[in-house]
Amino acid sequence: MFSLRQRGRWRLLAAAALVAVLASSCSTGAGAASAPTAEADKAGGTLNIGLSFEPNGVDAAVVNQVWRTVARALTDSLVFFNPETKKVEPWLATKWTVEDSRIYTFTLRDDVTFHDGTKLTSEVVKENFESLARPGIHSSAKTIVEGIKEIRTPSENVVVVEFEEPNAAFLVNLSRAHAGIVSAKTAEAPVEERQKAIDGSGPFYLAEYTPNQRIVLKKREDYDWAPAYFKRSGPAYLDEVVYKIIPEDSVRNGAVIGGEELQFIYWVNAKYVPQLKAAGLTISETVNPATGTEWPVNTSSKFLKDVRVRQALQHGIDREEFTKLASGGYDKVATGPLSKANPFYSDQSQYLTYDPDLSKKLLDEAGWSTIGPDGIRVNAAGERLSLRFPRDGAAEQVVQEQWKKLGIELVLDPPLPAEANEKLLSGEYDLAYWYHSTPDADVLRANYGVATGSNRSFIGRNDARGQELDKLLQQQNTVSDPAQRQAVVDKASQILVEDAYELPIVNDTDIWAYQPSVHDIKAVGLDQYLYSAWLSDK
């Protein structure tokens, strides 16, 4: 039970941390194949959704762990990331101009109101961005507005955001739930109030929030500013959405099978899929549009300074077997640092082949040619080739077994949740894990950038290839031309896997299970958009 919840929680965090969007191939969402139904017949009803834990808040801007389905129903963003075209499209902003990836000028819609009746103006947007930089806010929202030099409001509908340095990822970041725009009153409220009550311009408003039990959203009748992607306007179909917090997997599954108490669950563990399918539920999956499960390699750690050892690890992972054993085949094998659903994806699978013979050869060359009595390789100094990893689950054990065959020991030594962040950043592990869901190349800089990222590979000053990689990672966020940016990202992706600064494992999928009466919940990345959702059985 624990490992499942760990995985669920981890996904949430990362998801919450990063937000948004997704792959055309998998953006179909719930009930895509449904027969045409008259608009009028779609309206009404209550959708009950099961959540696995209490998020301690409803505002994604101030709390990291907020459920994004809730956040996305309550607030709109300035821009929308279209999962099919993989382009940023208008939402609360009708148009924008970008100068040198540094100065962004947005023209806002003039018909948008928040739930409290106040109007969306450039002044409100300014207050929103300024509020995200306040001390006390501990969500990723802070990183979105980092580096802003000045925000100007030349008119009621025009807002200009000027950065110190170029920031090409800003637009995509703005589409994230963390950058959902709230009313002036909410933006000004202290964090402790904001996390419990939030006033946005979304298709639903918060009607009830009882921690550890329920979150109730109600439809806004006057909503009329959905992104063009939904191909319709006006209020949402559902009258009401009720989220119920049910920590126990089997109870949540049982309830959605019954169909009375719940009609929709997500982040379903693949091992439950056969049971849920057999019970007549519809199953759909969405591929993570950022990176997926990746293991950053600590290139400053004793044994992994040597690129040959790192490459041996890279070629020592049988990713096909991994997905079969770890996710019942639901996750997709990684073919590069970025997910196939990421707009900047490039195929780097030639560096990710499973080749145990090559691994053994590389290890021999690196001075690990002696195999000790316990089957683990030993170097000339008598040290065992033993690596520490901060997680312990079924998935990690698969790699542990695979590496054992090569004579590498992987010690699974997980920290407690509250210390995870700090320990992962401290460099005491040989390998780490990370997970992203922002559909942009900048996720690579955030993870592996030396100067402005968290440098999860611990690239040192004297590591020439690492410094080259860092330069590319910094550069990609300053290039405005998409083709040029793509070229820079491709080169960075290649170095990341060729020299094994990270080990991409799989592009994980978010599995949904729902009653056949639920239709058209849209997946935008790993977010769930309820605007278009409707029930055929009310």
Next chain:
Amino acid sequence: MAPMVRYVFERLGYAAIVVWGAFTGAFFLLYIVPGDAAGGLTMGASGGDVEKLLAEQRQLLGLDRPVLVQYWDALSGAVNGDFGDSIYQRRPAVDVFFEAFPATLQLAFLGLALAVVLGVTLSVVIELTSWRWLRETLVSLPPVAVSLPPFVVALLLVQVVAFKLGWIDAFGDKTLLGLLVASLSIAVAGGGTVAQLLTANLRGALSSPYIESARNWGLSRFDVVVRHALRNAALPVITALGTLIGVMVGGTVLTETVFSRVGVGRLIVDSVNGRDMPVVLIAVTVSALIFVTVNFVVDLIYPVVDKRIRMEAR
């Protein structure tokens, strides 16, 4: 009178030390285990500024102060009934705790009551039945009950009572039946413990001379067992009640999770994981208070139940 008063004061003194010890132990345990609430709050934050976020949160929460200063702050606050704000919910920890408390109290006490009823009934029936096969079967039940983990019982009950029969909601059921079913899941193991203790003691009591006399007076088997033997056999069970309360409260953690009930058990687990110090401290302090109170009351009940225990004897 005097010895009794002294006894009471002595017990109260011990009780205060136990509560202080629990508070202090919890504080320093939580302090020395790696990680803190700042880490929990920023969990999932991305980008290069995580360390900056951590430092900022640490400062805002006062976690960068020397540990003894933090301890003194917590202790002096607690003495005045102020445990500070829950770090995640950002409202007084006392409020957070006492919102969850009644539900757990109901669950634990109903669980305890059910455990006693089940345990006593079972052991009396074991003694009364003259069918050997029934007796043998019943005798084998308590060890099974004791070794059944509460969450297994809880999951079975959810499957049967909620999903198959549909008598209760699968989660967060606030009806009396919902409470009853949830408390049954923790009562099974407790009932087993009671039955094990009682069966052994009843066996002993029934073979003692005073029961022989009672039989010779021509009392019915029922009267002998229930009126005479049970009373004497009950003493160790009363002692065990103090521990059983602890078992019950422990059991509520899993039961509350499986039945999606709001309660202290779930709260404590979440708070410890998130290093929400104020909530952990109020929870530990109240638990310690309950424990010492129960034991105190048990000590006072002894002389009442068994007249052979006298204060003078001390």
